[in-house]
Structures are given as structure tokens and as C-alpha cells.
Amino acid sequence: MNNKKQDTDPRILRTRQLIRDAFVELLQERDVEKISVNRLAERATINRVTFYLHYRDIPDMLEKMADNMIEDISIVLDQSTESQRSDEETNWRSMENVLKYIAENANFYKTILSSRRVPIFRDRLLMLLTDKIVSALENKGSESNIIKAGIKKDVLIWYDSAALIGTIVAWLQNDMPYTPSFLAKQFSLLHHRV
Amino acid sequence: MNNKKQDTDPRILRTRQLIRDAFVELLQERDVEKISVNRLAERATINRVTFYLHYRDIPDMLEKMADNMIEDISIVLDQSTESQRSDEETNWRSMENVLKYIAENANFYKTILSSRRVPIFRDRLLMLLTDKIVSALENKGSESNIIKAGIKKDVLIWYDSAALIGTIVAWLQNDMPYTPSFLAKQFSLLHHRV
């Protein structure tokens, strides 16, 4: 793999870290439309051309940053489900661990997730959570009370995954007034109200 | 009021309509980052300078379009609650009417609501629905089963408002596989599962 060099060369890591930090800084100051490669490079104390060595343009940069975010959170999820049985208890633990991880990196996640003009991070997280909910539902099977109550499965999936991501964002925007553990428990109550 | 002229002069109305249509068209073709005032004016068959007579820049245009959208939907909401008080039946009718209205303008709403890079319309709609849910909850009072079950009120509001908007967007993105009436009924089932 050529990735090895990309992931170990300290010059590359340093530059990417500088770009990432500068982007988060600028995003706290202004809308994303006003963030030019010019300003980004200036703030990151790198040359403008160097930016183009790493990313095609700013949307490309956002995508790759979102990829990394999903990778990080997936690792947390995988660690939570090591034991492999996908019951209620496991799902609740997973959510708790994800929230804890987000809380530990609150500055980063608050900025990128709650920034109104950069929905890509929210979208990616939504996809991840949707997958999680789908597989949880499939394990539950068709005898679920929800389905019996006349609620369509896809509507339920749309509803709950959007609810999860929206609540997490609101929680961050309000500076995390509840502990990760408490919020995870709230999700558990809300999600299984039937 | 000076607004009168702004709202009646056919030249102004025509120009704004041209801009709006051109924007929706372009948004279906490319990401919003690639929509310049240049291209927008060209597609709208107006002079570029004319755009600046109406809007400061593209974000300003988006805001004003979102204002109009909220205005339109608020009218639908007000019509639904004209005579009646705010009981369950009324809330359900309101939602049904909003969904019907959106379905009638599906092309416009699908484009602007489901476009990933233009979250302002979704955000505004979220705020509107949040208000609606808050007032519905307040009418219900504190004897609500939900509150008794240990679910925090603000968490519930975050959860359900995000769920509503997310489901509507998913419904549009999937080309409205259910009728407005059916989906409103699904909301009713989901929202009152306790």
C-alpha cells in the first residue's frame, strides 16, 4: 500500500493537521462560503499551492474529512460490539460510547456538526446511524410492536435516524447539558416507547 | 409601505421569478458551490448587475427565498388552525395540509429541501416545526405520559422535530411513495406511541 507513507510521513500529517485546525477555526468565525483556499492556507501557515497537493478543492477536503470522521466513529462502534450479540443492552452501550467519544472531541464536533452550511458531516453520520438502526430492526424481526401498530418500516427508519442525529446536534449546540450516558438512556426510552 | 411597489411591479416579479426558476434548475444540475452569479444571471436571461439590485449575494438570496417559503407554509398552517383550538385532530390536519402543499410544489421542495449543500431551507422548516411541537406539548400539559416516563421535555422536542423534518426530506427524496394523508397519519402514530 502506498497509504503507509501518506499516513506516517510527519510532514504530511503536520500539514493535514494544520489545514484541519485552520478550517475549524475559520468555521467558528465565518460561513463556509467565505472560506477561500487563500484564507485557509494563510491561517494554516502553509503555502496555498500545498493545499492543492492534498485536496482538489474545498468540497473535496470536506469529503475526506468526513470520511475520516466516519472511520473514527466506526472504530468506536466496532469496539462496542466486539462481543457480537446485538441485543438492546449492546445497542445502548454503543450509543453511549459514541456520545462519549463525541463529547471528548466536543470542540471539533460541535463546530463541524452544528455548522449550518456544512451538512456533509451530518449526512454521513445520518447514513451510519441509519445502517445501525436498520440492522437493529432486522434483528428484532417482524413481530415488533411498531410494525403491528401500522407503522411502515421505512418511515420508522427515516424517523428515528433523523431524530437521533438531530438530537445529537441540538445537544452539542446547547453545550451538552446532559452526560453522554444520560442522553443514551433517553434515546433508549424514546426509541422503545412502544 | 414601499413594499407595495416591490410586490406588484410586474417587472420586479418577473425578474425574481426568473432568478428563482434558474436557481432551482441549476441546483438540479450542480452543487451550490458551483452556482455563480454569472451563471445564474445567464440562465435567468437577466443581466448580472440586475441580480445585485435584488440580492446582496447568493447567500442573501437563499435567505430571502427561505423567508418566502416559511411565509407560504405558515399561511397553510394558519388556515388549518383558523377556527379550531389546538387538539390532536387539528394538529394532524395541519400536518396533512402542509404535506399536501409540499406535494403540490414537489419539484421546488424536493430540489431545495433535499439538496445537501443548501441546508437553510431545512433549518427554517425545522424551526417552524419545533415551535409547533412546543406549543402542542404545552397544551398537553405536564401530565403527559412521556414526561412521566422520565423523558426530558427538551430532549423530546429535539427528537421529534428533527424526526419530522428528516422524514419529510426522506419522503421527498424517495419521490413521495405515500400520500400526504397517509404520511400524516404515520406521524400521528409515531408521535403518540406512548
Add this chain to the structure above:
DNA sequence: TGATTATACGACACATTGTAAATTTAGTCT
């Protein structure tokens, strides 16, 4: 009809973009 004003047109200074050299600097490897 005459006054008003939205729009068109051409032009301007300036910023941003994306790319292409050649060169310097820093990290890696033996």
C-alpha cells in the same frame, strides 16, 4: 403624456481559482 424606476450595457479594480514550472527543505534509508 410625462415622471418614475427597473433593467440593460460596458467597464473597472480586485479577489479567487487551478495549474505549471523551478527551487528549497525536510524526512528516510543504507
Add this chain to the structure above:
DNA sequence: AGACTAAATTTACAATGTGTCGTATAATCA
């Protein structure tokens, strides 16, 4: 340590986009 490799810098360039001038034209309204 010295040689090799590649990342980063520097400078330059054409193309595009931005926001704002006058001034002229044409549609609207009273």
C-alpha cells in the same frame, strides 16, 4: 554521516468571479 526521495515553497500565469460604477433604454404608473 551522506545520498536519495518527496513534501513544501516560491513565483508566475490565465481564467473566472465579484461587487460597483456611470449611462442609456424601456416598462410601469399616475
